[in-house]
Amino acid sequence: MMNNRKREIRLGTTYSFPMGIWLFIFFLVPLLIIILYSFMKKGLYGGVEWEFSLAAYRQMFNPNFMRVLVRTIVVSVAATFFTMLLALPCGYAMARSRNQTLLLALIIIPFWTNSLIRIYAWIAILSSEGFLNETLKFFHIISESLPLIYNQGAVVTVLIYMYIPFAILPIFTTIDKFDFQLLEAARDVGANKTRAIISVLLPNIRSGIITSFIFTFIPIFGAYTVPLLVGGKDSYMIGNIIVDQVTKTRNWPLASAFSLILTLLSTLGVMWMMVSSAKERSQSGKKNPSFRQGGNL
Amino acid sequence: MKGYDVQIENVSRAYGSFKALDDVSIDIKKGEFFSLLGPSGCGKTTLLRIIAGFDSPDTGILLFDGKEILSQPPEKRHVNTVFQSYALFPHLTVYENVAFPLRLKKIDKNLIDSKVREYLHLVQLDSHIHKKPGKLSGGQKQRVAIARALINEPSVLLLDEPLSALDAKLRQNLLVELDHLHDQIGITFIYVTHDQSEALSVSDRIAVMNQGKVLQVGTPYEIYESPATDFVARFIGETNLFEATVVNCDPYEDYFMTTLDIPALNSLVKVTDYDNLEKGQRVSFTVRPEKLKITGERPNKVGKDINLFHGIVEEPIYSGFQSKYYVLLENSTVIKVIQQHANYMDEGPEIDWKDSVFVSWSAEDGYIVEVVDS
Numbered sequence: 076m077m078n079n080r081k082r083e084i085r086l087g088t089t090y091s092f093p094m095g096i097w098l099f100i101f102f103l104v105p106l107l108i109i110i111l112y113s114f115m116k117k118g119l120y121g122g123v124e125w126e127f128s129l130a131a132y133r134q135m136f137n138p139n140f141m142r143v144l145v146r147t148i149v150v151s152v153a154a155t156f157f158t159m160l161l162a163l164p165c166g167y168a169m170a171r172s173r174n175q176t177l178l179l180a181l182i183i184i185p186f187w188t189n190s191l192i193r194i195y196a197w198i199a200i201l202s203s204e205g206f207l208n209e210t211l212k213f214f215h216i217i218s219e220s221l222p223l224i225y226n227q228g229a230v231v232t233v234l235i236y237m238y239i240p241f242a243i244l245p246i247f248t249t250i251d252k253f254d255f256q257l258l259e260a261a262r263d264v265g266a267n268k269t270r271a272i273i274s275v276l277l278p279n280i281r282s283g284i285i286t287s288f289i290f291t292f293i294p295i296f297g298a299y300t301v302p303l304l305v306g307g308k309d310s311y312m313i314g315n316i317i318v319d320q321v322t323k324t325r326n327w328p329l330a331s332a333f334s335l336i337l338t339l340l341s342t343l344g345v346m347w348m349m350v351s352s353a354k355e356r357s358q359s360g361k362k363n364p365s366f367r368q369g370g371n372l
Numbered sequence: 373m374k375g376y377d378v379q380i381e382n383v384s385r386a387y388g389s390f391k392a393l394d395d396v397s398i399d400i401k402k403g404e405f406f407s408l409l410g411p412s413g414c415g416k417t418t419l420l421r422i423i424a425g426f427d428s429p430d431t432g433i434l435l436f437d438g439k440e441i442l443s444q445p446p447e448k449r450h451v452n453t454v455f456q457s458y459a460l461f462p463h464l465t466v467y468e469n470v471a472f473p474l475r476l477k478k479i480d481k482n483l484i485d486s487k488v489r490e491y492l493h494l495v496q497l498d499s500h501i502h503k504k505p506g507k508l509s510g511g512q513k514q515r516v517a518i519a520r521a522l523i524n525e526p527s528v529l530l531l532d533e534p535l536s537a538l539d540a541k542l543r544q545n546l547l548v549e550l551d552h553l554h555d556q557i558g559i560t561f562i563y564v565t566h567d568q569s570e571a572l573s574v575s576d577r578i579a580v581m582n583q584g585k586v587l588q589v590g591t592p593y594e595i596y597e598s599p600a601t602d603f604v605a606r607f608i609g610e611t612n613l614f615e616a617t618v619v620n621c622d623p624y625e626d627y628f629m630t631t632l633d634i635p636a637l638n639s640l641v642k643v644t645d646y647d648n649l650e651k652g653q654r655v656s657f658t659v660r661p662e663k664l665k666i667t668g669e670r671p672n673k674v675g676k677d678i679n680l681f682h683g684i685v686e687e688p689i690y691s692g693f694q695s696k697y698y699v700l701l702e703n704s705t706v707i708k709v710i711q712q713h714a715n716y717m718d719e720g721p722e723i724d725w726k727d728s729v730f731v732s733w734s735a736e737d738g739y740i741v742e743v744v745d746s
């Protein structure tokens with residue numbers, strides 16, 4: 076018995092070897108380069124000079140950049156929050172529906188179109204002569220175009236649209252595995268509908284919620300096309316700063332430092348997910364499948 | 373206020389064109405241990421779900437203590453359920469599972485604690501209170517489910533085959549525990565099972581169901597000794613069942629005995645049962661295997677009320693406390709006989725394979741059941 080277990084563990088390690096190589100080449104090496112660059116002197120025409128310097132980090136604590144960092148966090152948290160708020164009932168409805176395959180297809184079909192094109196479609200919808208404003212004017216609900224685009228609201232809206240599938244899918248898979256008789260059991264002993272969902276459904280799909288959170292928060296946190304295309308002057312996010320530092324200002328060390336912050340904050344998120352997922356697993360006494368599933372998506 | 377009368381009146385429930393419940397009417401009395409017995413898929417769970425409030429009937433009414441209850445949501449009915457699959461909350465410990473119903477109410481923490489411990493003690497789980505359900509054995513899970521269902525002190529406890537997942541020995545022990553529990557707290561138990569021996573051993577009354585219909589409601593004794601239909605006779609215990617035609621049913625002509633013609637036995641058979649019969653009527657005749665006597669020799673005194681047949685033992689099955697014989701009668705019908713091994717001295721010579729034997733039973737031990745066209 077014990078021997079078998081040991082063997083299994085050793086085999087597991089062997090099988091994960093290719094993944095280790097993959098992680099090393101495409102994650103660890105670039106990360107090391109970024110760390111290295113962030114401590115270098117900025118080159119005149121991009122690139123770096125091989126000389127140790129903390130200039131990038133000093134520049135980072137500039138109030139303008141700090142404002143962007145705070146804004147990025149606020150916008151990301153808001154967009155993630157609303158995404159989750161919408162994804163929960165969607166995932167629930169999908170899990171309870173008889174047409175699961177159809178609904179899954181409906182979620183996946185938009186991915187056949189390039190994301191840039193989908194963002195441009197939103198410009199066509201939201202702009203002052205866009206579909207929404209024209210429709211509202213046609214029905215005389217408004218007389219002047221509403222400022223629907225090039226502001227924070229547009230950024231959050233489009234971010235929700237872009238990332239909601241990534242939130243729905245993990246939630247759907249965990250709810251799909253949830254034993255709905257537990258809700259009946261809760262109601263049986265005196266919980267009303269809302270109470271049963273809060274105290275029985277939510278704790279049992281926690282891992283799915285956490286996976287969804289990570290899957291939406293991380294890409295939203297690093298987003299740059301959406302704020303660039305539908306945001307206004309005050310919608311800049313860290314992602315935009317990094318792009319600007321690389322392509323316009325050509326301050327690669329600063330871009331690296333910002334990237335590092337981005338990666339660190341994201342990694343913290345992932346670690347939080349793994350720790351709480353592991354805790355849940357050891358508590359319930361069985362393997363938690365949703366975590367693995369989340370990783371496969 | 374202990375227990376409710378539960379009245380189920382003309383309840384029907386269909387899924388599409390399939391009738392899961394077909395005009396079911398049952399009156400369950402306060403404090404009764406009432407069993408719903410029937411084969412898989414006969415609608416037992418459907419009926420429990422209607423009583424608990426998770427499903428509603430297409431037609432019919434449900435009364436608790438004479439009050440209509442169908443309009444109430446599950447959380448408002450004083451009914452708690454032990455689910456077929458336990459349905460324990462996997463994210464909570466044993467203690468928290470049992471405390472869950474109380475924590476929904478605004479109750480003092482210390483009171484909750486003492487009550488939870490009291491009920492965990494009642495189901496003998498004191499030493500497992502901090503485990504998660506995933507780490508419990510089947511029997512322990514079932515007892516958590518019972519404690520959780522009881523802690524609200526419901527008026528009716530619904531138990532949906534709570535023992536079906538357990539092995540025979542444990543099932544027997546828990547069944548006895550359940551029976552004690554019922555005597556202790558005295559509320560109405562509605563117990564669902566497809567195991568007839570379970571139902572017979574603990575119930576005050578039983579409703580036998582098949583294909584969404586209630587076939588008979590009665591005490592275990594009534595159900596076993598005087599089954600209403602051929603299905604009930606076959607479903608409860610073992611029996612010999614034959615098609616028969618009534619030849620004579622005048623109670624004053626033949627000492628209150630009816631004469632039946634049974635083609636399978638190629639003979640006339642006497643039965644002490646004459647109610648509601650007509651000459652020429654087609655019925656089913658049943659006699660329990662343990663009511664039959666088996667002897668090697670022809671019995672020397674055969675009264676008017678004894679039915680006697682000769683045959684050959686086809687298969688003797690010895691199982692310790694009893695033996696079962698399949699006896700091939702002269703016209704090649706097989707009849708089952710069960711002989712109890714109560715007292716060694718009484719038994720006479722051993723009966724073996726291919727032995728020539730006489731099988732007999734008294735007219736009082738046979739029983740006529742209604743034929744239900746199906």
Ligand SMILES: Nc1ncnc2c1ncn2[C@@H]1O[C@H](COP(=O)(O)OP(=O)(O)OP(=O)(O)O)[C@@H](O)[C@H]1O
Pocket residue numbers: 387392410411412413414415416417418419566
């Ligand atoms: N939601 C449903 N949709 C369609 N048919 C259903 C549904 N629920 C139950 N049925 C059908 O109704 C019939 C009765 O089901 P029920 O669960 O009441 O059986 P049961 O007597 O509890 O059986 P078992 O002993 O196997 O638990 C079954 O044939 C089942 O297929």
Ligand SMILES: [Mg+2]
Pocket residue numbers: 416417418456532
């Ligand atoms: Mg059932």
